[in-house]
Amino acid sequence: MGRWEPDARGRLEQAALVLYAERGFDQTTVEDIAVRAGLTKRTFFRHYADKRDVLFAGAGVLQERVLDAVTGAPRTSSAIGAVAAGLEAAAGLLQDRHEEASARQAVIEANPELRERELVKLADLARTVAEALRTRGVPDRTATLAAEAGIAAFKVAFTGWIGQSPPPDLAPLIHEALDDLKSAVSDVR
Incomplete structure (x- = not known):
């Protein structure tokens, strides 16, 4: 052995x-x-x-990377701009781990208990991103909405990314999902 x-x-x-x-x-x-x-x-x-x-050992590293980027985003960034910076950092961490991320996600999707834990992990990430936005002076509700919307965009982009072979760059997929979100609400008053 x-x-x-x-x-x-x-x-x-x-x-x-x-x-x-x-x-x-x-x-x-x-x-x-x-x-x-x-x-x-x-x-x-x-x-x-x-x-x-x-399956969840990397969550702390991912959260730390995202929070560092949100906190370090230029002060002139909008709330969603700071969130986008955090998600780009996550993409940088995951980009070279496509095969592992795909295999991990397949295991999670096949098990309800693991899906629940993944959702809890993402909810915790959204909560901590919202708190980081609040420390940047973003109002409470705006911080929560930006963080939750960012995590939703990340989930959509991530699902698309793991479904492709060879994998494209994840960061542009995140920006496309954020753009789709803007389009989805463009006529809302």
């Missing part, structure tokens, strides 16, 4: 995605993942609390 080879965390993530695709999420155990990665269950639990965490 190669338990002292480098990148145990990456090997566990890769093994989990392969097994979830082969057997399904519910039929895969922590032990299965550890064995496939050439590691022990104990090593698995040093990195993850449970087998769901393998």
